[in-house]
Amino acid sequence: MDSWRTAAACQEVDPDLFFPVGMGSPALAQAEEAKKVCGRCPVRNRCLRTAMADPHPPAGVWGGLTEAERQALRRRSARRADARR
Helix, strand or coil, rough: EEEEEEEEHHHHHHHHHHHHCCCCHHHHHHHHHHHHHHHCCCCCHHHHHHHHHCCCCCCCEEEECCHHHHHHHHHHHHHHHHCCC
């Protein structure tokens, strides 16, 4: 396990909070609650970088972003990189 994880705010809550199931209102509300925890996390950026660097993107909320939000961030980053070439 990465040592930064011991400082993560998510260590204080039920891990299931970060893995909402489905796309309906309850799952969206759960993701928002998870993001609130991430918002007060001292290692949020490290968590997000770890999730973004994973070749097999992890499920759930990492670094304050859902899977879909991280995918959109990847696409934007790729477009920016392509534009620089």
